[in-house]
Amino acid sequence: MPKPDSPVSKSPSTLAVLISGRGSNMVSIAKACQRGEINARIELVVSNRPDAEGLKAAKALGLNTAIVDHKQFESRQLFESELAQLLHSYAPQWIVLAGFMRILGEEFVNQWPGKMLNIHPSLLPAYPGLNTHARAIAAGDTEAGASVHIVTPELDAGPVVAQVRVPIKHDDTADTLAQRVLLQEHALFIKALQHCVNKDN
Ligand code: GRF
Numbered sequence: 001m002p003k004p005d006s007p008v009s010k011s012p013s014t015l016a017v018l019i020s021g022r023g024s025n026m027v028s029i030a031k032a033c034q035r036g037e038i039n040a041r042i043e044l045v046v047s048n049r050p051d052a053e054g055l056k057a058a059k060a061l062g063l064n065t066a067i068v069d070h071k072q073f074e075s076r077q078l079f080e081s082e083l084a085q086l087l088h089s090y091a092p093q094w095i096v097l098a099g100f101m102r103i104l105g106e107e108f109v110n111q112w113p114g115k116m117l118n119i120h121p122s123l124l125p126a127y128p129g130l131n132t133h134a135r136a137i138a139a140g141d142t143e144a145g146a147s148v149h150i151v152t153p154e155l156d157a158g159p160v161v162a163q164v165r166v167p168i169k170h171d172d173t174a175d176t177l178a179q180r181v182l183l184q185e186h187a188l189f190i191k192a193l194q195h196c197v198n199k200d201n
Contacts, residue, residue, distance in 0.1 A: 013040040013197035016092035018100035019047050023054015025098035025119055028186035029193060030061050038193045043090040046083065048102055064090075070102055080108040093200055097151065098189065106153035116151035117196065119189055121181050123163060124149060128156035133181065134174040144168050144177055146185045148192035162192040 012033070017026045026045060032038045045058040048070045058065045066086060073079035079102075087095060088111075097118040109116060122132035124147040136144045145165040152158035164184040168177060 010039060010200070013094060013200040014090070014092045015040050015042045015094045015096050015193075016044045016046065016087050016090055017042055017058075017096045017098050019045060019052055019054040019058075019098055020049050020101040021052050021054060021099055023047075023052065023057050023099065024182065025185055025189050026054050026096075027057050027061065029096065029098065029189055030058070030063060032190045032193075034061070038190060038197060040094070040193060040197045043092050044087070046086065048079075048083075048100070054099070076105060077107075080105055084108055084111055094193075094196065095151075096189075096193070103155060104151070109151055109153050112151075114150055117148055117161065117192065118151050118156070118158075119146060119148050119185055120156050121146050121178065121185065123147060123165065124156055124160055131174070133177040137168060137172060137174060137177065142168055144181055146181050146188055148189055161195060162188055164188045 017029065019026050029038065030042050033040050033042060042063050044064045044066060046066045046068055047055050048068055050067050050069050055065050068079065068083045068086060070079045073082065093115060095112050095116040097116065122136065123145040127135050133144060143165050145163055147160050147163045149160045150158040166181050166184055
């Protein structure tokens with residue numbers, strides 16, 4: 001029997017993680033969950049690309065995986081409807097976009113209001129969209145970074161949960177900068193999820 005004054009441990013929050021490629025953010029989150037650093041469990045990793053490297057990594061970590069290949073659907077709406085149905089069947093509390101490279105429509109996003117997170121490799125609201133590092137270098141910026149934000153129907157425009165700043169070096173290319181930012185993304189996503197799941201019941 002726990003003592004009356006001992007803290008009540010909350011059951012882990014449940015996550016579904018959406019990826020499109022390498023999946024290094026997903027792996028970082030999964031390992032933090034397994035270490036107990038995030039009080040959460042990944043119920044499902046879904047990729048829209050059958051060849052995503054991250055799927056192998058997810059399987060190696062013992063996670064459930066699925067593929068919903070956007071190319072197999074005639075419209076974005078049909079793709080999103082299939083993806084939503086799959087996600088609802090696992091009933092995750094949080095949808096985590098970790099390198100998921102499809103734009104999601106309003107009807108899809110509004111099914112998880114305030115409960116969908118995305119990581120974006122810029123200091124939002126600067127540089128929404130693609131090629132963030134190349135744009136920051138071309139603009140002569142001295143700092144780049146990454147943001148974890150709540151997903152709203154407007155692309156990369158939802159409230160920022162956490163940000164990390166990374167210096168841009170004079171000889172950086174988009175690739176060298178992306179590598180430096182990515183290392184920080186991993187820690188940032190863990191911090192953001194710790195904060196978010198902390199508020200769950
Ligand atoms: C990250 O840089 C993320 O910010 C962006 O896509 C990349 C995904 O990397 N949205 P990974 O698949 O997590 O390794």
